[in-house]
Amino acid sequence: MYHYIEVKLLDNQNNSRKTEQHSTKGPEKKKIFLTINVVIRVLQSLFVFAVVVLLLGGALGLGIGMGYFAFLVEDTQPPTKEELQTEISDISEVSRMTYADGTNIAMIKSDLVRTRVDSEHISPLLKKAIISTEDEYFEEHKGVVPKAVIRALVSDATGIGGSSGGSTLTQQLVKQQILTDETTFKRKANEILLAYRIEKYFSKDEIVTTYLNVSPFGRNNKGENIAGVEEAAKGLFGKNANDLTLPQAAFIAGLPQSPIIYTPYSNTGALKDDENMAYGMKRKDFVLFSMYREKAITKEEYEAAKNYDLMQDFQPQQESNQNTQGYLYNAVLEQATNVVMDINIEKAGVKKETLDDLGLSQYKDQARKEIQNRGYTIQSTIDQTVYDTMQNAVATYGYMLDDGYGAGLVETGNVLMDNKTGRIIGFVAGRDFNVSQSNHALDTLRQVGSTIKPISVYGPAIDQGMVGSESRLANYPTSYRSGDELTNATNSGTNTFDTVRHSLEWSYNIPVYHLNEAMKAQMGDDNFAYHNYLSKMNYPANDGWAYESAPLGSIEATVLTQTNGFQTLANKGQYQKGYMIDKITDNSGKVIYEHKDAPVQVYSEATASIMNDMMRSVLDSKITTPFKNMINGLNPAFGNVDWVGKTGTTDAYKDAWLVVSTPTITLGSWTGYDNPTAMSPNSGDQNSAYLANLANAIYSVRPDLFGAGEKFTLSKDVIKSTVSSFTGEKTGTFTYNGGTYTAPGPNVESFYAKDGAPKSQYKFGYGGSDANYSAYWGRYATPKTPSSSTPPSSSEKKEEKKKEDDKKENSTPTSSGNSN
Known part of the structure; x- marks a missing residue:
């Protein structure tokens, strides 16, 4: 029992401890729960606060961001749809250039x-x-x-x-x-x-x-x-x-x-x-x-x-x-650049003549970039067949120009131009692009020699009615005002008064000098020819046009410019500026530029027709160029084309020129060394031989260009005056210093553009001293007193004519030379 009571007590003690322990754990749990609850509530508050802060911060950031964005774009003007x-x-x-028919030249x-x-x-x-x-x-x-x-x-x-x-x-x-x-x-x-x-x-x-x-x-x-x-x-x-x-x-x-x-x-x-x-x-x-x-x-x-x-x-x-560049590529690009530059200058409302070199270069650079980057199609006037034929011809016949006088090749530049429009059909820029990249047809400036005489002297003088085709000009030994002697190519004068036609055929310097000086004096302007004629054909402005030596061709010009001058005469006196760019379109087909004719009447139609008649004599006489003989030898049918033209050389034969025209086209040719040095005295004939072969090659592929069957004719308003072959004026009797004179015959027809021939007079020509006139009258005619003023007999006339012809035959050059 005792043991039982002891065990019982022990159990009670254990239970008591458990109860005590249990009663102790309850408050602890409550503390834990309370702590967790506080933490959660704090976290909830912090989260709400954070959300509020974030929302406020976001709104503030968005406002700041929007404001900053507005600040960043405030200078940006919103563009329109267009x-x-x-x-x-x-x-x-990429832009491209084409031949006249639209075939590609190059990109x-x-x-x-x-x-x-x-x-x-x-x-x-x-x-x-x-x-x-x-x-x-x-x-x-x-x-x-x-x-x-x-x-x-x-x-x-x-x-x-x-x-x-x-x-x-x-x-x-x-x-x-x-x-x-x-x-x-x-x-x-x-x-x-x-x-x-x-x-x-x-x-x-x-x-x-x-x-x-x-x-x-x-x-x-x-x-x-x-x-x-x-x-x-x-x-x-x-x-x-x-x-x-x-x-x-x-x-x-x-x-x-x-x-x-x-x-x-x-x-x-x-x-x-x-x-x-x-x-x-x-x-x-x-x-x-x-x-x-x-x-x-x-x-x-x-x-x-x-x-x-x-x-x-x-x-x-x-x-x-794109790497296939040459004369044609560069020429078309340069001409197109000039066209676009002029368009841009006009759009800017600027007068081109007011721009200095820097201003022009800036516009030109802008135009070049525009052409390179806008996808333009540039249609040129160049006939591919003709152009290729001309390049083959210069490669084949260019050797005819070489003379061994200088180092390297004798260069050449040629331009084939349509008379009615000024369209450049083809050109030869040089002998070999790899040797010289200079474009001798369009860019190179050289003294023009006697090719300028019809353009700057004979044409204007006839246009002003000063002379007719058979008027006479002094060809006696002469000096410039400085005292320096002026000579013809191979003599110091023919010691006579030569006709205008004869002087042009022989390319005499002395007669054209006298006519030019008389024209300047009569018109009251030393630069009369440039102001009234040459400037209209875009010849370069130069004070030298007023110099005494200007008619001998001392001024420089390009082959293109000189060809354009003869185009004017061949086109009834109407200038059409030579052009190579027919049309420019953008990538949508819109026309940016299209060439439009802008004819300028430089000479009267009568003057142009008289000049062409006289320049036919230049080629037909074969005095300064064998061109007609060579054409006939190459192709008799081609020789029947009505050719007119004029030669020219410069001092020491540094340049040789020949420009020829038919009723439909004009073909210009220059030859010379890039470094101006003397060529052979036969350089004129060599140029003629080369040009004849070049022309014949073109004719073989495009005979329609040359106007076979068409003729240069005198216009209806040309005045045909019957004149004394002795004075170039109307026949008749007149008195001078108490003597009576009758202009001897035979009579010839002289062509005038204006007024017609004047009556004969003692001083009938331009130039010449009193002694020259006295010698001329004394040699070819005898003054009569009033009581015995009978004209010479026919036999006397024949004898005098024979003497004159004999004298000229013995005193004139037999081959081409300086300023011919």
């Missing part, structure tokens, strides 16, 4: 080759490829993907995450065409603003089409830098952008991210090696996967395109036609 259209479409495109050299195409000419596969790869949300966003912008801004601000790549196609278009690549918040803000603006005004298809037209796509198989999908398709695969296969489209779509790395071609147009080619191939596969991921293509299409051997489609290396 302005945006111009800016995003303003791309550099104009530029840093970038580009051709714009419309949306319907771009493969849908290509559009899907570029969208899937570059902008997967393109069809959904309004120009900007906000989360991508935030990610990009954080990356730019912190430098964490590398390149953000947050730009949509629309933003990339803004970056390429309107803004720069600089990474500033201001540029990014403007980019966002403009992207939204573009999306507002343009459809998604318009945006992606423009992007594909402006983006760079590496190089083509000629090694040229290309832009736009059309040039990419042609340059890589030899097809148009709307004909691409899926793997081809995928490859091209992958190029804009890094065009030079992914392009299959090197800068020479050769395919890259396998290692470097792999970059572009991997990029192509990524594009295909992106298209599959975006469900733009099926799995089967993806697998087939990925496994396709694209290497077989790349174009083989080809030589760039």
Whole structure:
């Protein structure tokens, strides 16, 4: 029992401890629960506070951000739709030049080759490829993907995450065409603003089409830098952008991210090696996967395109036609540049003559860049068949000019011009472009020699009614006012009064000098010929036109200018400025420029017809040039064409000229060394032989150009005066110093453009001293007293004529020479 009581007590003690322990644990649990509850409530309060802070901070940040954004774009004037259209479409495109018939001459050299195409000419596969790869949300966003912008801004601000790549196609278009690549918040803000603006005004298809037209796509198989999908398709695969296969489209779509790395071609147009080619191939596969991921293509299409051997489609290396430059390329580009420059100057409201050299050069640089980058088509006036024939002719017959007198080639410049329009049909700029790049036809200035005489003296004097074709001019030994002797080519004078026609045939210097001095005095202007005639034909302004030596051709001009002067006479006295650019159109076919005739009547029609009649005598007489003999020898039918023309040489035979015309064309020729040194005394004949062969070569391919069957005729208003062959004036009797004189015959017909021949008088010609007239009258006629003033008998006339002819035959040169 005792034991039982002990056990019981022990149990009670244990129970008592448990109860005590239990009563102790209750308050502890309450404390724990209370603590947890407090913590939770604190956390809840902190969370609410944090949310409030975040909301307030976000609102404040948003307000600050919006304010900052507004600050960044406050200087940006939102462009109109038209302005945006111009800016995003303003791309550099390759321009080209063509012959008169539209056949390509060459693509104009530029840093970038580009051709714009419309949306319907771009493969849908290509559009899907570029969208899937570059902008997967393109069809959904309004120009900007906000989360991508935030990610990009954080990356730019912190430098964490590398390149953000947050730009949509629309933003990339803004970056390429309107803004720069600089990474500033201001540029990014403007980019966002403009992207939204573009999306507002343009459809998604318009945006992606423009992007594909402006983006760079590496190089083509000629090694040229290309832009736009059309040039990419042609340059890589030899097809148009709307004909691409899926793997081809995928490859091209992958190029804009890094065009030079992914392009299959090197800068020479050769395919890259396998290692470097792999970059572009991997990029192509990524594009295909992106298209599959975006469900733009099926799995089967993806697998087939990925496994396709694209290497077989790349174009083989080809030589760039941009490097094929020569006389023609440079000439057309230069002429087109001048045309566009004049257009821009006129648009600017500036007078060209007020610009200094710097101003002109700036306008010219602007015009050249415009031509190189605007995708223009420049249609020239050049006939391809004629031009090629002329180049072959100079290569074949140019040796005829060489004389061994100087070092190197005797150069030449030739221009073939249509008389009625001034159109330049063809030209020879030089013997060999590799030897000399100077354009001797259009640019080189050389003294014109006696070819200027019909243009600056005989033409104006006849036009003013001062002389007719048979008027007489003094040809006695003469000196300039300085006392320096003036001579003809091979003599000091013929010691007679020669007719205008005869003086032109022999290309005498002394008679034309007297006529020019008389014209200046009579018109009261030392520069009369330039002010009233030469300036109208765009001869260069030069004080030398007023010099005594001007009629001998001391002034310099180009072959083009001189050919244009003779075109004026051959075109009934009407000048049509020589031109090589017929039309310029932009890439849409809009005409930027089209040549329009602007005729200037320089000489009367009567004057021009008289000059052509006299210049026919120059060639027919064969005194200064064997051109007609040579033409007849080469082709008798060609020799029947009505040819007129004039020769010219300069001191020491440094230059030799011959300009000839038919009723339809004018062909000018100059020869000489680039470094002006003496040529052979036979250089005039050599030039004639060369020009005859050149003309015959042209005739063989385009006989229609030469107007066979047409003739130069005297115009209806030419006055045909019957004159004494002795005085060149009307026959009749007159008194002088108490003596009576009768102008002896025989009578001839003299052509006048104005007024007709005057009555005979003692001093009937221009130039000559009293002693010269006394000797002339005393030698060829006898003065009569009033009681015995009978005209000479026919036998006396014949005898005097025979003496005159004998004298001239013995005293005149027998070969061409200086100033002929």
